[in-house]
Amino acid sequence: MKSEKPEYFLLRPEVEKAYGYSHAVKIGNSIKVSGAVSMDDEGAPTAIGDLLQQMKNCYSDLEKVLMHYKCTFDDVVVENVFTTDMPAFLEHAAYRNSIYTRHFPTGTWLEVKGLALPEFLIEIELEVHK
Numbered sequence: 001m002k003s004e005k006p007e008y009f010l011l012r013p014e015v016e017k018a019y020g021y022s023h024a025v026k027i028g029n030s031i032k033v034s035g036a037v038s039m040d041d042e043g044a045p046t047a048i049g050d051l052l053q054q055m056k057n058c059y060s061d062l063e064k065v066l067m068h069y070k071c072t073f074d075d076v077v078v079e080n081v082f083t084t085d086m087p088a089f090l091e092h093a094a095y096r097n098s099i100y101t102r103h104f105p106t107g108t109w110l111e112v113k114g115l116a117l118p119e120f121l122i123e124i125e126l127e128v129h130k
């Protein structure tokens with residue numbers, strides 16, 4: 001069996017190095033994408049108090065990661081959503097119809113007590129198979 005070498009991708013290298021994570025790792029045809037949150041290039045929260053805009057910002061960052069690997073949301077097989085406000089997420093979950101236009105991935109939606117910073121209302125992680 002051939003050993004596959006991991007390929008690491010940093011979307012915001014300074015932020016990711018400071019917090020100690022890679023935004024994505026590709027091994028063979030599988031890509032694991034760390035949870036995206038609504039932040040600027042310096043790591044500061046954006047769209048504070050606006051779950052829908054935070055969700056849009058998450059998907060924008062996730063699309064950048066997918067594009068790096070020449071993938072689209074059609075290649076996503078797992079999407080896990082973590083939110084501190086499930087009722088607000090459910091109110092805006094239909095926005096995902098504009099992201100997943102061919103089919104929906106598997107996944108889990110979890111309400112959590114908190115995310116990395118208190119201003120973050122949502123975090124979305126992906127698994128991709130290309």
